[in-house]
Amino acid sequence: MRVLVTGAAGFIGSHLCEFLLKEGCSVAGIDNFDPFYDRKFKEENLSLLQGKKNFTFLEGDIRSEEARQFIRTTKPDIIVHLAAMAGVRPSIANPRKYTSVNVGGTVNLLEGAREAGVGKFVFASSSSVYGGNRKVPFSEGDPVDTPISPYAATKKAGELICHTYHVLSGMDVTCLRFFTVYGPRQRPEMAVYLFTEKIYKGEEIPLYAEGENRRDFTYIDDIVDGVWKSMNNMGGFRVYNLGESQVIAVKDLVRVIEGCTGRKARVRHLPPQPGDMPVTYADITRAREELGYDPKTPIEEGIEKFVCWYKKHRLKEG
Numbered sequence: 120m121r122v123l124v125t126g127a128a129g130f131i132g133s134h135l136c137e138f139l140l141k142e143g144c145s146v147a148g149i150d151n152f153d154p155f156y157d158r159k160f161k162e163e164n165l166s167l168l169q170g171k172k173n174f175t176f177l178e179g180d181i182r183s184e185e186a187r188q189f190i191r192t193t194k195p196d197i198i199v200h201l202a203a204m205a206g207v208r209p210s211i212a213n214p215r216k217y218t219s220v221n222v223g224g225t226v227n228l229l230e231g232a233r234e235a236g237v238g239k240f241v242f243a244s245s246s247s248v249y250g251g252n253r254k255v256p257f258s259e260g261d262p263v264d265t266p267i268s269p270y271a272a273t274k275k276a277g278e279l280i281c282h283t284y285h286v287l288s289g290m291d292v293t294c295l296r297f298f299t300v301y302g303p304r305q306r307p308e309m310a311v312y313l314f315t316e317k318i319y320k321g322e323e324i325p326l327y328a329e330g331e332n333r334r335d336f337t338y339i340d341d342i343v344d345g346v347w348k349s350m351n352n353m354g355g356f357r358v359y360n361l362g363e364s365q366v367i368a369v370k371d372l373v374r375v376i377e378g379c380t381g382r383k384a385r386v387r388h389l390p391p392q393p394g395d396m397p398v399t400y401a402d403i404t405r406a407r408e409e410l411g412y413d414p415k416t417p418i419e420e421g422i423e424k425f426v427c428w429y430k431k432h433r434l435k436e437g
């Protein structure tokens with residue numbers, strides 16, 4: 120299978136590319152090393168891929184003509200579109216860029232796919248589309264018309280434009296709503312990484328809303344497995360939740376990280392943050408039934424693996 124992965128130098132993208140290469144796929148990656156977080160981390164991710172047989176890479180912007188040209192020259196069977204401006208809170212400070220990349224970039228890639236006759240497109244959506252919903256767990260059939268951050272709105276917009284391309288050009292499109300993904304190489308501003316870093320540095324952990332916000336944390340290997348299964352079960356327009364379907368309060372996450380690091384956290388309580396959802400919790404019945412998705416990593420095991428990776432790859436840096 121020839122696969123084009125956008126956001127290939129990022130957290131999820133680099134894991135997916137590694138997996139696809141092991142499966143014998145031919146992989147074309149694109150990423151512009153957006154400065155949202157340190158380029159050096161993305162270069163480290165990419166170094167695990169570069170030089171491998173069947174891997175090609177373009178440093179470029181998904182909003183560019185060059186990106187569409189890359190689709191034409193690499194002729195993928197399927198595009199897995201992960202590149203995005205990620206993160207809820209920063210999107211409030213920078214809504215124009217989030218919209219430009221997440222909506223404009225997605226349209227440009229869908230256009231590129233249509234022009235090149237690519238028949239399959241997987242779009243990385245997010246649990247954030249469930250916005251202010253109170254009914255848990257979240258199901259794909261629930262209304263998602265109340266995004267509470269620009270990021271969430273761009274992901275919902277991405278799903279909508281994907282649907283339009285499915286109808287107009289007949290391509291199979293699957294939108295995957297990821298629920299807080301964590302694991303080795305995670306984005307450094309995300310809770311698991313940030314809390315671990317602060318514990319090791321002896322710094323205070325900012326805990327919003329008394330740490331009562333609850334999250335469905337999904338281990339990276341389970342996400343990659345879900346993406347792969349969705350790539351192999353495409354047909355029409357589909358939407359799937361990919362979560363662990365287990366929920367933990369953020370304050371209890373701190374306890375788990377304390378256990379794995381063997382250190383005590385210093386916590387600073389802060390008021391709830393605009394854009395933050397009180398709970399995310401995935402109903403994964405549809406993905407289980409239609410894709411055979413079967414997440415396997417309890418939070419304690421996933422955090423143990425993360426901390427192990429962190430000690431080896433980040434702690435040494437200071």
Ligand SMILES: NC(=O)c1ccc[n+]([C@@H]2O[C@H](COP(=O)([O-])OP(=O)(O)OC[C@H]3O[C@@H](n4cnc5c(N)ncnc54)[C@H](O)[C@@H]3O)[C@@H](O)[C@H]2O)c1
Binds near residue numbers: 125127128245246299
């Ligand atoms: N990590 C999570 O918990 C999570 C949850 C829900 C959804 N998602 C979605 O999954 C995808 C991957 O997330 P991630 O955590 O790996 O983030 P990431 O930031 O590590 O990866 C995204 C990559 O996209 C690249 N990128 C950004 N703008 C670009 C542009 N204009 N052109 C080309 N490349 C560009 C970045 O340089 C980065 O390497 C994103 O679409 C994100 O919204 C992630």
